[in-house]
Amino acid sequence: MNDDSFIHLCQPAGGKSCGACCGLYNYADSSRDSLAARIRARTRRFHAAVKGTNDLPSFAAITRECEDQTKRYEVIYCCEYLGFLDQGESRVGCLLHPLQNDGLDMRDVSFYGRELCDGHFCPSYHYLTKEEKLSLIYIIDDWYLYGLCVTDIDLVKEWFRLIASMIYEVPPPERFRRGKLREISSRFFSRKISWPFRSEAANRLGKYYFDGSQYMINHIDYDSLGRERSRFDKIFLSLSSEFKTGSDVDEAEGIIQSDVDEFVAAYKE
Ligand code: SF4
Ligand code: SF4
Incomplete structure (x- = not known):
């Protein structure tokens, strides 16, 4: 998917992004307020406690302990490394991504592993036309709504x-x-x-x-x-x-x- 017409649906632009395949909407309480509070707290915890890969196990353990783990569907994993990527809390995404960590890629520790996290393109990439993708990106400026719609x-x-x-x-x-x-x-x-x-x-x-x-x-x-x-x-x-x-x-x-x-x-x- 390396051509000029490629449209990055996961992180298309400021003000919106998607974390659906990281389990964002799979919590039993996936209301906006609940997800925002959950993601805000873990993002702050991550930046305060994680200085390198060695800090990740304790971050993951504390996060799982602090958060309500009740899921909508048990078989879908909810990743504890999904956080807010910007100060304004307008984009959700991977806290382990190298762009978040001065080039250090820590996704090897994740449930899915680095390769899957890096190379996964959901069906929307294939089934939505270029016009549909671009139009949707222009229409929605809200991470919560964008992820729900881009995957539908x-x-x-x-x-x-x-x-x-x-x-x-x-x-x-x-x-x-x-x-x-x-x-x-x-x-x-x-x-x-x-x-x-x-x-x-x-x-x-x-x-x-x-x-x-x-x-x-x-x-x-x-x-x-x-x-x-x-x-x-x-x-x-x-x-x-x-x-x-x-x-x-x-x-x-x-x-x-x-x-x-x-x-x-x-x-x-
Ligand atoms: S569900 Fe699709 S658009 Fe959303 S983060 Fe995953 S691959 Fe990207
Ligand atoms: S580690 Fe993988 S599943 Fe977890 S937030 Fe990052 S990209 Fe998503």
């Missing part, structure tokens, strides 16, 4: 598919740098956090749930709600939706449709 391929693809089908073209990423199109898209993606029909079940993350032994893909039982499968089904699953009545589905469709309609109107202005 369905959510990203569905948004850009829906709007492209209405404006008959793929909007150039540049148009998402500022202004109304960015604002509307940002509101759409922030529904990942603020969606009123979001299930609070700890074993749910986007379209997946864990049944105790394996990941399963969730389905919405439209029949029992007296509705046809929604045209926004993939989005609803990505938003961990749990509908109690058919009217819930109607309302949810109205919300997404108005995001799309508003975008289309603003695009034509």
Whole structure:
């Protein structure tokens, strides 16, 4: 992946980054406040106590002891070396990375090992188009939301598919740098956090749930709600939706449709 068109999704620019594959969202309490407090405390501990590789075992032991280790999915590792990379706490990332330690790479001690940590590219690298990647990077300026969205391929693809089908073209990423199109898209993606029909079940993350032994893909039982499968089904699953009545589905469709309609109107202005 060494060509000029390569877009680094993990650490794309100031103000956002992702730590999802380091287990960031796998704590039972993965709310923003809880994760921020956890990461803030361990980052401070790291900078105060770690001067070299020899200090890492005690840092890891104390961190595991101090933090609530209850996980969403037991089989996914939550790495204790994920921290904030900047003073402003706008980017999460690896505290063992050489760029954080004057060139010293300490990732050999990690659960996955240096090679995996260094060479892992999640499916979003392969499945999102260049336009989708760039647009998303321009739209979201928030580490917590960015990591949730960049790893949700369905959510990203569905948004850009829906709007492209209405404006008959793929909007150039540049148009998402500022202004109304960015604002509307940002509101759409922030529904990942603020969606009123979001299930609070700890074993749910986007379209997946864990049944105790394996990941399963969730389905919405439209029949029992007296509705046809929604045209926004993939989005609803990505938003961990749990509908109690058919009217819930109607309302949810109205919300997404108005995001799309508003975008289309603003695009034509
Ligand atoms: S989940 Fe993907 S984008 Fe996020 S840190 Fe891992 S490889 Fe990077
Ligand atoms: S050691 Fe590996 S898993 Fe842990 S934070 Fe660093 S990159 Fe992520």
